[in-house]
Amino acid sequence: xxxxxxxxxxxxxxxxxxxxxxxxxxxxxxxxxxxxxxxxxxxxxxxxxxxxxxxxxxxxxxxxxxxxxxxxxxxxxxxxxxxxxxxxxxxxxxxxxxxxxxxxxxxxxxxxxxxxxxxxxxxxxxxxxxxxxxxxxxxxxxxxxxxxxxxxxxxxxxxxxxxxxxxxxxx
Amino acid sequence: xxxxxxxxxxxxxxxxxxxxxxxxxxxxxxxxxxxxxxxxxxxxxxxxxxxxxxxxxxxxxxxxxxxxxxxxxxxxxxxxxxxxxxxxxxxxxxxxxxxxxxxxxxxxxxxxxxxxxxxxxxxxxxx
Numbered sequence: 194x195x196x197x198x199x200x201x202x203x204x205x206x207x208x209x210x211x212x213x214x215x216x217x218x219x220x221x222x223x224x225x226x227x228x229x230x231x232x233x234x235x236x237x238x239x240x241x242x243x244x245x246x247x248x249x250x251x252x253x254x255x256x257x258x259x260x261x262x263x264x265x266x267x268x269x270x271x272x273x274x275x276x277x278x279x280x281x282x283x284x285x286x287x288x289x290x291x292x293x294x295x296x297x298x299x300x301x302x303x304x305x306x307x308x309x310x311x312x313x314x315x316x317x318x319x320x321x322x323x324x325x326x327x328x329x330x331x332x333x334x335x336x337x338x339x340x341x342x343x344x345x346x347x348x349x350x351x352x353x354x355x356x357x358x359x360x361x362x363x364x
Numbered sequence: 365x366x367x368x369x370x371x372x373x374x375x376x377x378x379x380x381x382x383x384x385x386x387x388x389x390x391x392x393x394x395x396x397x398x399x400x401x402x403x404x405x406x407x408x409x410x411x412x413x414x415x416x417x418x419x420x421x422x423x424x425x426x427x428x429x430x431x432x433x434x435x436x437x438x439x440x441x442x443x444x445x446x447x448x449x450x451x452x453x454x455x456x457x458x459x460x461x462x463x464x465x466x467x468x469x470x471x472x473x474x475x476x477x478x479x480x481x482x483x484x485x486x487x488x489x490x491x
Contacts, residue, residue, distance in 0.1 A: 289460070
């Protein structure tokens with residue numbers, strides 16, 4: 194697993210929830226940074242590297258989806274997880290399209306959260322491996338994987354898929 | 365020619381999508397169940413799968429999970445007339461490419477599929 198895989202940014206405005214989630218994630222071995230607003234999350238994301246970003250939907254200065262949009266565009270290798278107490282179909286679809294790996298509804302089960310976060314860390318490592326593989330570009334300008342198979346073009350979701358590793362192995 | 369597998373238990377939807385995408389220069393396969401879809405995928409190259417959720421037997425999310433396991437590079441788009449938070453979250457966890465609700469705009473659907481099959485747009489232009 195890469196160094197950044199266990200670096201996590203938690204964005205949650207409810208102090209009690211944030212404190213508990215931070216403690217829980219630290220116990221899981223994550224190096225956690227936390228904040229309470231969209232603005233501060235974007236500032237952290239711009240200045241530091243994370244493997245996993247866990248974002249609350251409703252934040253005091255806007256929708257947590259904004260953080261997902263920015264991360265999806267500029268840091269596609271980061272595993273994104275949205276959490277909310279007010280789920281909606283539209284929000285889940287938007288998260289799906291932004292490449293979020295999960296959508297967690299509060300109150301959540303900590304065992305379930307542990308499984309999601311471990312999967313998120315693994316996916317980040319896998320995504321970095323795929324990114325490195327896709328950097329191998331042939332002279333015709335078409336990217337190819339390390340084992341020589343031609344890349345037919347992939348979405349962010351596929352780019353982040355651990356099953357889609359450079360050697361075809363499962364993570 | 366891009367190849368699309370349409371999986372829906374409603375004949376009307378299968379016919380509509382067959383006619384439309386055939387007219388756009390796509391190669392179309394249709395299945396009325398998840399089991400038939402799996403057989404088709406095992407017998408020919410499919411570039412993208414478009415599946416309903418509610419079907420007799422295997423549902424669309426189970427089919428998506430099967431596709432992700434056996435054909436991880438093949439995008440799966442879910443189309444449903446009964447959207448819910450639960451099925452949408454399951455869709456994220458089944459790693460589907462998109463989740464579209466019925467009634468859908470067929471031109472928007474075409475754009476979605478083209479966005480996920482990079483050479484599809486070129487195929488459409490060369491008709």
